[in-house]
Amino acid sequence: MSRRVLRRGEVLFCEHDSGKVAYLIEQGSVRVSIRREGEPLVLADLSSGDLVGEMAVIDDAPRTATATALEDTLLLVIDREHLAERIAQTDPVVRALLGGQLKRYRSMLAAVQGLEAPDAGAKVHEDVAAIAKIRLESQLREALERRELEMHLQPLFEIPQQRVAGYEALIRWRHPERGPISPAEFIALAEETSLIVPVGEYMLHEAIAALVAMRKRGMEPLPFVSINVSPRQLREARLIEQLLVWLKEADLPTSAVKLEITESQVLDYGLVSELLGKCRAHGIRVALDDFGTGFSNLSHLRELAFDTVKIDQAFVRDIETAPRAIAMLEAIVALVQAIGADALVEGIESQTQLDVLQRLGCRYAQGYLIGKPIPLAQVLEGR
Numbered sequence: 001m002s003r004r005v006l007r008r009g010e011v012l013f014c015e016h017d018s019g020k021v022a023y024l025i026e027q028g029s030v031r032v033s034i035r036r037e038g039e040p041l042v043l044a045d046l047s048s049g050d051l052v053g054e055m056a057v058i059d060d061a062p063r064t065a066t067a068t069a070l071e072d073t074l075l076l077v078i079d080r081e082h083l084a085e086r087i088a089q090t091d092p093v094v095r096a097l098l099g100g101q102l103k104r105y106r107s108m109l110a111a112v113q114g115l116e117a118p119d120a121g122a123k124v125h126e127d128v129a130a131i132a133k134i135r136l137e138s139q140l141r142e143a144l145e146r147r148e149l150e151m152h153l154q155p156l157f158e159i160p161q162q163r164v165a166g167y168e169a170l171i172r173w174r175h176p177e178r179g180p181i182s183p184a185e186f187i188a189l190a191e192e193t194s195l196i197v198p199v200g201e202y203m204l205h206e207a208i209a210a211l212v213a214m215r216k217r218g219m220e221p222l223p224f225v226s227i228n229v230s231p232r233q234l235r236e237a238r239l240i241e242q243l244l245v246w247l248k249e250a251d252l253p254t255s256a257v258k259l260e261i262t263e264s265q266v267l268d269y270g271l272v273s274e275l276l277g278k279c280r281a282h283g284i285r286v287a288l289d290d291f292g293t294g295f296s297n298l299s300h301l302r303e304l305a306f307d308t309v310k311i312d313q314a315f316v317r318d319i320e321t322a323p324r325a326i327a328m329l330e331a332i333v334a335l336v337q338a339i340g341a342d343a344l345v346e347g348i349e350s351q352t353q354l355d356v357l358q359r360l361g362c363r364y365a366q367g368y369l370i371g372k373p374i375p376l377a378q379v380l381e382g383r
Helices: 054-059 080-088 092-113 128-145 183-192 196-216 239-249 263-267 269-282 298-303 323-338 351-360 376-380
Strands: 003-006 011-013 021-027 029-036 039-047 066-069 073-079 150-158 163-175 179-181 224-228 257-262 285-291 308-311 342-345
Touching: 021 029, 021 054, 054 080, 073 080, 128 163, 128 183, 128 196, 150 196, 150 376, 163 183, 163 196, 179 183, 183 196, 196 224, 196 239, 196 257, 196 376, 224 285, 239 269, 257 269, 263 285, 269 285, 285 298, 298 323, 308 323, 323 342, 323 351
Parallel strands: 163 224, 224 257, 257 285, 285 308, 308 342
Antiparallel strands: 003 073, 011 066, 021 073, 029 039, 029 066, 150 163, 163 179
16 A cells, blocks of 8 residues: 655545545545535545545445545555455445445435436446345344244264264254255354354254153153354353253253364364363263364364264265275274264265274264254154
8 A cells, every 4th residue: 555645735536536546544634525506515524544535446436526635634545456355355235235325325415416316227236145135134033033943853873882872953944935045055144143143042942842852752762962053152151051951941961962063163262162161060062063174173182172073074975985085084083082082974875984984983973874854753753
């Protein structure tokens, strides 16, 4: 970035000039004005810390006002590429709101000047994706209130015992207009807002209700249910305390639930270490999810005592044909066992893969060979 010095009374830019750069006032002050019926009309007097000229840069439109230095002024020059990069990194909803504000502001200026409002069609347009995102957020709130989100359960197979020992709780949403919506889409949306906390609480309640239903059906021994916990839920001071209350009210043992946190969340060692301590004190087990998906760091396993490590399906995809893949999986399972944790391998789709896990001494397997995610009603029916 460069700097520009204006002397008192010097014009920075005029109405109708092209807007290739914006300015941050570091020292001094600038008056922004327009011409109305041939006379100047002051819109604003800006000073240190204010931006000037950013509108034309954001929407690639001509200047709609004149900027003049009220005193000797030092400006930091912000080019279009620099500003565009920052805007592109913001949430699309924020970009859409910004575009709408600019459009209304330019229309207001045109009305004051007695001019026709500019056609901002190609320059300041409502971001269709952003508007859809706003609608989806509102609909997700309504779905929560109406309890329309569904919990599906995917079986977790305990290999030494040759039985389904537990289930992973997975959230599903069937939109009334769009049909099934990918969890990757609406969970990401919930993460960006405060919705992830009520969504997480919803799943905890549903999981506990499922356990109660399994007990009533006479499922013995009672399976455990594994529940994913979001980063924002981890920061909730009373997450474990609330869970303990709900378990007590349902007369369920703390061993009936297992919490799962992804590797990306483990980067906050202090937060996760505190969570693990609370869980261990009350007999709640915690699993490290998606080990080997890009955030893998042996420090996670060294510093944090997880009960289970879920090994990503990428490590089993080629074990039927690639000796190196088997060797890597064997080493990871051995490492997990050496630190006193249970190994669970995801993505098991063939009997050969399951046989390899049994030979390696892996405790749990998950995947379509074992079973796909299904509603609670089908679990209770034994399907």
